Amino acid sequence: MDLRLLSERPSAEERSAVDALLGSPERGDGRVAVGGHAVRARRHLLLPALHALQDAAGAITRGGVAYISERLSIPPTDVFGVASFYELFEVDGPGGVTERPCDDIACMGRGVAPVGAGTHVEPSACLGQCDRGPAVLRHEPGRGYTVRTGGAIGGPIHQPRSQLRLLRRVGAVDPTSLDAYLDSGGFEALAKAKAMGGEAVIAELEASGLRGRGGAAFPVGRKWDGVRRAAGDKVVIANGDESEPGTFKDRVVMEDDPFAVVEALALFGFVTGAKEGFIYVRGEYPTAAARLEAAVAAAGERGLLDLAIEVRRGAGAYICGEETALFASIEGFRGEPRQKPPFPNEAGVFGRPTGINNIETLVTVLEVLRIGGATFAELGTEGSTGPKLFCVSGDVDRPGVYEVEFGATGRDLLDLAGGVAAGRALGAVLFGGAAGVFGGDDALDVPLTFEDTRAARLTIGAGALIVFDDTTDFEPVVERIARFFSDESCGQCVPCRVGTVRQGESLQRMFSNPASTPLEVRLLGDLAKAMDDSSICGLGRTASLAVRSAIDLGLVGAAHG
Amino acid sequence: MADLTLTIDGGTVTVPEGSTILDAVRSVGGDLPTLCHGPTLEPANVCRVCMVEVEGAGALVPSCSRVVDEGMVVHTDTDRARHSRTVVMELLASSADLERVDDRFSAWMEDHGADPARFTGATIEGRPAKVHDDLYVRDYARCILCYRCVDACGEQHQNTFAITVAGRGFDAHISTEFDVALPDSACVYCGNCIAVCPTGALEGKIAWDMKEAGTWDIDRQEVTRTVCSYCGVGCNLDIHTQEGAIVDVTSPEDHDVTLGNLCIKGRFGWSFVVSVDE
Ligand SMILES: Cc1cc2nc3c(=O)[nH]c(=O)nc-3n(C[C@H](O)[C@H](O)[C@H](O)COP(=O)(O)O)c2cc1C
Ligand code: SF4
Ligand code: SF4
Ligand code: SF4
Ligand code: FES
Ligand code: FES
Numbered sequence: 071m072d073l074r075l076l077s078e079r080p081s082a083e084e085r086s087a088v089d090a091l092l093g094s095p096e097r098g099d100g101r102v103a104v105g106g107h108a109v110r111a112r113r114h115l116l117l118p119a120l121h122a123l124q125d126a127a128g129a130i131t132r133g134g135v136a137y138i139s140e141r142l143s144i145p146p147t148d149v150f151g152v153a154s155f156y157e158l159f160e161v162d163g164p165g166g167v168t169e170r171p172c173d174d175i176a177c178m179g180r181g182v183a184p185v186g187a188g189t190h191v192e193p194s195a196c197l198g199q200c201d202r203g204p205a206v207l208r209h210e211p212g213r214g215y216t217v218r219t220g221g222a223i224g225g226p227i228h229q230p231r232s233q234l235r236l237l238r239r240v241g242a243v244d245p246t247s248l249d250a251y252l253d254s255g256g257f258e259a260l261a262k263a264k265a266m267g268g269e270a271v272i273a274e275l276e277a278s279g280l281r282g283r284g285g286a287a288f289p290v291g292r293k294w295d296g297v298r299r300a301a302g303d304k305v306v307i308a309n310g311d312e313s314e315p316g317t318f319k320d321r322v323v324m325e326d327d328p329f330a331v332v333e334a335l336a337l338f339g340f341v342t343g344a345k346e347g348f349i350y351v352r353g354e355y356p357t358a359a360a361r362l363e364a365a366v367a368a369a370g371e372r373g374l375l376d377l378a379i380e381v382r383r384g385a386g387a388y389i390c391g392e393e394t395a396l397f398a399s400i401e402g403f404r405g406e407p408r409q410k411p412p413f414p415n416e417a418g419v420f421g422r423p424t425g426i427n428n429i430e431t432l433v434t435v436l437e438v439l440r441i442g443g444a445t446f447a448e449l450g451t452e453g454s455t456g457p458k459l460f461c462v463s464g465d466v467d468r469p470g471v472y473e474v475e476f477g478a479t480g481r482d483l484l485d486l487a488g489g490v491a492a493g494r495a496l497g498a499v500l501f502g503g504a505a506g507v508f509g510g511d512d513a514l515d516v517p518l519t520f521e522d523t524r525a526a527r528l529t530i531g532a533g534a535l536i537v538f539d540d541t542t543d544f545e546p547v548v549e550r551i552a553r554f555f556s557d558e559s560c561g562q563c564v565p566c567r568v569g570t571v572r573q574g575e576s577l578q579r580m581f582s583n584p585a586s587t588p589l590e591v592r593l594l595g596d597l598a599k600a601m602d603d604s605s606i607c608g609l610g611r612t613a614s615l616a617v618r619s620a621i622d623l624g625l626v627g628a629a630h631g
Numbered sequence: 632m633a634d635l636t637l638t639i640d641g642g643t644v645t646v647p648e649g650s651t652i653l654d655a656v657r658s659v660g661g662d663l664p665t666l667c668h669g670p671t672l673e674p675a676n677v678c679r680v681c682m683v684e685v686e687g688a689g690a691l692v693p694s695c696s697r698v699v700d701e702g703m704v705v706h707t708d709t710d711r712a713r714h715s716r717t718v719v720m721e722l723l724a725s726s727a728d729l730e731r732v733d734d735r736f737s738a739w740m741e742d743h744g745a746d747p748a749r750f751t752g753a754t755i756e757g758r759p760a761k762v763h764d765d766l767y768v769r770d771y772a773r774c775i776l777c778y779r780c781v782d783a784c785g786e787q788h789q790n791t792f793a794i795t796v797a798g799r800g801f802d803a804h805i806s807t808e809f810d811v812a813l814p815d816s817a818c819v820y821c822g823n824c825i826a827v828c829p830t831g832a833l834e835g836k837i838a839w840d841m842k843e844a845g846t847w848d849i850d851r852q853e854v855t856r857t858v859c860s861y862c863g864v865g866c867n868l869d870i871h872t873q874e875g876a877i878v879d880v881t882s883p884e885d886h887d888v889t890l891g892n893l894c895i896k897g898r899f900g901w902s903f904v905v906s907v908d909e
Contacts, residue, residue, distance in 0.1 A: 074817040076808060132809055145817065150808040151795030162809060387799070404796065409676045409696065561776065561796075561803030562677045565715070568722035568750075571801045575752035593749065600718035603691045603711065604679040611690065 075139055076146055078132035083212075085137060087126035088119055092141050112142055114420075116402030120153050121383060128211035129163035144402070155404045155560075157194075157386025158209070158353050164190055170207040170354075174554070175500070175547050176200035176316045176463040176536045183218065195388070195554055196315035197354050200463035200536075201225060201470045207354050215356040225322035225471045229486065235437050235457050236430070237473045240326040245361055248368040251329035257374055259439035260337050268298060268341040275435065277443030279455035284309060284391075284428030285505075285532050285608075287520050290435065293425060296415040297342040300423035304344035306377070307400075307419065307426040308335045310351040310358065311384050311391035314503035315554060316534030319459040319471045320429035324351065324358035327433065328365040332379065334432035336369075337439070339377035342425050347377045350396055353384040388558040392607050393418075393426050395560065406560045407607035428532070430459055450476030454519035458530075462487040464537040465494065480514040483535055494539040498625055502531025504554045505612035508619040529615070544625040545581045548617055552577055555613035566610030569601045573614060580627055587627045594618065637703040652683060652694035652705055663707060664716060664739035666723075666732075667777035668695035669827050671890040672787055675778040679719050680739075683707045691715055717743045725750040726801075728757075728773045731831030731842065753801060760839075763812045766820050766899045768839040773832035774805060780824035780833060781805065788892050793818035822898035826881060826891045835899075838879045848873060856883075861896040868897055877901045 080088070089095065092115060119142065123134040130153045139146040153159045160168060169185040174196035183204040185191050199205035202221030209215050227234070227241050234240075244250040251257075263271045275291035282288045297304060308331055312320040324331055335347045349366075351359040359381055366379045382400055384390050390399045394408040397419040418424020427435075434456060438446045447455045454476035460483050463469040467488025474482065480499055490496050498508045501518075506529050509516075516526045523530050538547065552574035561567045573594060580590040598614035605611050621627045636645045639656060646655045651674075656663055667678035674696035682691040686704040691712055694705075706712060720740050723729065724747035729736075760770035778796065785792050793816045797806040807816035825833040834842070841847035852873045859866045866889050871879040880898050884891035 076811075135808065145792035146808040147792055147795045147806075147817065150806070151797050154797040154806075155799050409693070556800055559800040561798070561800045563679050564677070564719050564722055564775070565679055567776070567801055567803065568726045569718075571753050572722065572725075572750050596714070596718055596749075599711075600715045600722075604682045604715045604719060605690075606676065606679075 073139055073143065073145055076132050076136040078136055080131070080133040080137035081127065083126045084123055084131065084134045087122040088134075088137055088141060091115065091118055091122045095141060113144060113402040114400060116142060116144060116149065116152055117382065117385065117399060120149075120156075120159055121385065124159050124209070124385075125214055126211060128165040128168065128209065129160040131162070131165075152402065152404055155387065156353075156384075157192075159385055160190070165211065166190060167211075168192060168209045170194035170197070170209075172197045172199070172203060172205045172207075173550070174315050175504070175550050176469075177203035177205065178547065178550070179465050179538075179542075180204045194354075195557065196313070196317075198312055198318045198321050198352065200316055200318055200461065203463075215354070217354075217356065225318070225326065228468050228470050229472060234473050236323070236433055236459060237327075237471065239330065240322060240471075243327070245326050245328055246364060248329060248365070248372060255440070256329055257333055257369075259436040260333050260340065260374075262439050263337050263340055268343070271337075271341045271439070272298065274438055274443035278438040278446040279443075279452075280431070280434060280438055280446065281454070281520065282428055283430040283434065283458070283532065285314075285502075287530075290427065290431060293415070293427070294338070294341055297344070297423055297425035300415050302423050303346075304342055304423045304425070305419050306335060306338040306342060306344040306347045307396070307424060308338075308347070308349040308429055308432055309391060309393065309396060309426055310349055310355070310362075310429045311388075311396060312352050312355075312429070312532070313388040313391055313558075314505060314532050314534060315551075316463050316500065316503040316536040317461050317532045318463075319461050319533055321352075321355050321358055322471045323429055323433055323459075324355065325361055328358070328361040329369065330433045330436060331362060331429055332365045332369050332375070334436050335379060336375050336377045337435060338425055338427065338432065344425065345377060347379045348400060348419070349379060349381045350390070350400065351381060351383055352391075353386050359383050387560075388554075389560045389607075389609055392609065395607070396426070397424065404560070406562045407609075409606055430533075451517070451519050451521070453521040458518075458533060460518070460533045460535055462535045462537065464500075465491040465497075465539040465542075466537045467491050476519050477517050479517050480509070480535060483518075484514060484537065487537075490537060490539050492539075494541065497538040497540045497542040498544070498620075498623060499538070500534070500536040500616060502529040503534040503536070504551045504616060505529075505608070506531045506534065507615055508623050508625060510623055544620060545577075548620045548626050549574065549577055549581070551616045552613075555609065559609060559613075563604070563606045563610060565601045565603075566605045566607075566613065569597050569605075569610065570613050573597055573601075573617060577617065577626075584627075591621060591627060594621070635699050635701045635703075637699050637701070637705060639705045640707055646699055648699075650699050652685075652692070652697050652699060652703075653681060655699055655705075656694065656707060661707065663694050664720070664736060664743075665695055666736060666775060666829055667779060669779050669783075669829075671884055672779055672782050672827065675782065678723070678775065678777055680716055680723070680736075682712055682715050682719070684709050684712045713743060717745050720745040721747045721750050723747075723775050725752070726754050726756075727775050727830070728755075729775075729830065731773060731834075733829045736829070755804075761813070762836070764814060764820075765836050766895075767822060767825055767833065767835050769805075769813070770832050770834065770839065771805060773830045775830055775832075776803060776805070777829060779827040779829065783823045783827045783892075784818075788890065789819075789821055789823050791817055791819055791821070794824065820895040820899060821893060822895070823892045825898075826884075826893075835879050837877075841873075841878060847878070852878065859893070859897040861894075861900060866893055866897050868893070870901070 202219040390405040399405040556570035684706040
């Protein structure tokens with residue numbers, strides 16, 4: 071394959087930003103790029119290279135694309151296709167400063183944050199700062215990303231520290247100091263694991279009953295065992311893409327306890343036999359990415375890691391949290407989910423057996439090792455063991471991350487967060503974020519366990535509780551949720567690509583013409599069935615949940631339903 | 632290879648290992664709608680018009696790509712499967728111009744009683760066609776994003792990578808880099824993307840012009856098989872003529888070497904003749 075390149079050339083800044091990542095060019099210029107197998111094997115550097123361009127120019131320019139194509143031996147059309155997939159890449163954009171104020175549902179009650187004059191403004195879905203919103207993500211060429219919020223980095227912890235297991239270091243131990251981490255029990259779990267051996271660790275995990283915290287609740291022991299038994303050159307991944315509206319717990323952990331993430335991933339690698347690991351961090355979390363990079367470097371220098379860990383920054387795509395889309399993203403392709411089977415432990419990233427867990431899941435594994443699987447299993451309920459992080463946001467007095475044992479109810483969490491703000495009455499709670507379910511006051515008494523929420527047709531999802539008071543107009547909230555899904559659909563499969571758009575349109579018609587409600591409700595039901603049944607991935611399969619529950623609860627469409 | 636036995640709509644079917652559910656359905660004379668599935672391409676798995684119910688699977692499964700397991704129990708005609716296929720057809724037809732889609736697909740829409748008018752809203756219908764040269768037209772108002780052209784242009788057939796899927800969600804579309812005109816892209820005008828396009832979104836210029844003018848009439852056309860004389864490879868050519876004039880050149884898909892592919896000379900060489908003659 072000969073590449074035909076664009077005729078535009080990169081600026082000096084673009085060239086040096088890409089060279090800083092890829093090394094200086096060996097050979098090759100003009101309109102035909104040369105490069106054999108070795109160069110093409112670097113396809114996975116495409117996303118970091120696009121970040122380098124965006125950081126240098128504030129946009130993805132034609133000259134920049136030509137340069138990446140040449141350096142990585144990737145056809146320019148492919149580079150363009152990948153760049154145009156991600157929200158944070160301003161393809162052919164004006165350059166300069168971009169500001170992205172959050173206009174999503176947990177911040178709605180607080181308005182949209184002001185943006186700087188003369189900047190390019192792109193309103194954004196939830197930025198994962200709902201505990202201290204309204205938030206703005208700013209990008210400035212040469213200076214990268216910064217987040218402006220109403221509060222401090224990390225998470226203010228509103229609970230007595232003695233109650234905390236997962237969050238015990240947050241705000242108490244310097245997240246930039248390896249020594250501070252070691253002094254607070256850091257790397258003891260990894261040492262213990264090495265002493266007992268991988269099989270024994272899996273036995274502890276199985277005894278613990280720990281299930282994944284990223285939404286699918288898959289048993290962790292079984293997953294790790296599957297990867298351990300797989301043959302081949304394995305990879306382990308920490309999923310820090312956290313983009314579900316109303317969810318920010320993984321950010322708090324990554325920002326304020328980054329060494330714990332690194333230790334847990336190293337442990338995952340030790341048990342499964344993987345020698346390579348990735349931490350995939352949401353592009354909107356610059357502080358988390360920087361602290362994790364520093365933690366990986368510090369732990370590596372101290373000889374604490376047998377696992378080669380790379381921190382990868384996402385670039386604005388909720389779908390890249392879906393595991394197969396995340397693999398595609400790391401490989402340098404568009405973040406499009408793949409049909410399963412094959413499952414990750416058979417053929418994951420680069421076609422290699424892959425283990426992937428959520429950030430919270432991984433740091434919870436450290437707690438299993440610390441106290442032992444059997445003791446861990448005594449925490450929580452029989453079907454849902456251990457501690458769990460919940461993100462409480464919206465109209466409450468003290469939004470934040472709360473750590474409770476499984477079995478706590480929504481009301482317990484609401485009480486921890488100081489109750490509905492300003493002493494108002496409750497309107498509704500959205501359990502699980504945009505891919506979740508609305509519940510009313512009675513739902514607050516359901517223990518938030520996997521088994522009880524399933525029975526009550528609620529969901530835990532990744533642990534978001536977004537609280538709305540009784541003055542809330544739910545129509546814009548529900549429309550924003552519908553728009554979230556049509557904005558974030560990867561566009562691959564028809565039920566989701568077109569279905570999510572039709573869902574939003576149907577709601578708009580229903581809200582502007584209440585007489586059409588019965589008709590639209592039927593249409594929404596027909597759509598939902600097809601999206602649930604025929605979408606490739608969980609995005610399309612959950613895109614109608616919140617909308618339907620809002621209608622069922624009478625939050626919208628009630629008068630004429 | 633071992634044979635596997637499965638149940639389809641109550642009947643027992645035996646197929647070689649590695650067969651898809653669609654292969655199994657077709658092996659006993661049945662059929663299902665398909666769009667993104669191309670006989671010469673790997674399944675793209677994206678259009679979801681071929682969904683069936685498999686006992687034990689949570690969601691419906693794409694019959695075009697799901698490989699048969701021993702003892703699998705498949706239902707192709709349940710209300711649930713038909714509902715999903717119907718809605719997907721309706722969504723497609725409400726969002727793009729399907730007027731020139733493959734005849735078999737129109738028949739399926741009728742069979743399912745699909746009523747696209749139920750879903751009005753955003754559509755790409757009416758977008759102007761991209762006519763950049765005399766060889767072929769990209770009429771993307773008809774594009775259903777089946778990925779077939781991208782796969783054919785890229786690593787599965789042509790290895791040229793002139794086109795890609797760009798954007799995301801409903802804005803996703805087929806594009807060259809920065810949407811440059813085709814002559815400025817890497818395109819070598821092999822036309823192999825035209826050969827795989829199921830919707831008429833990609834079409835030879837002459838055929839497209841005739842369809843626009845309403846003069847394209849398949850009943851008055853003849854197809855003559857010949858061997859391309861431009862080089863020594865010896866590709867088969869099907870020359871389509873209408874009233875003595877060449878209107879299109881294709882290549883048989885079932886040819887085990889060329890798989891329906893050609894190069895610019897075989898596919899478009901004749902059109903220079905036509906333009907000169909005119
Ligand atoms: C649309 C979508 C988005 C997702 N986003 C995330 C995410 O941001 N973080 C995460 O850990 N899992 C996410 N998941 C779930 C992952 O696919 C996967 O199940 C999870 O990372 C496994 O980790 P766990 O077993 O520890 O929960 C998402 C799934 C879907 C369908
Ligand atoms: S369900 Fe949506 S996000 Fe998932 S693959 Fe299909 S189009 Fe993409
Ligand atoms: S004509 Fe050939 S090279 Fe051009 S876009 Fe189509 S498949 Fe690719
Ligand atoms: S142009 Fe044709 S082949 Fe290409 S994606 Fe669209 S419908 Fe499919
Ligand atoms: S940061 Fe605004 S909704 Fe989450
Ligand atoms: S034909 Fe099976 S998904 Fe398109």
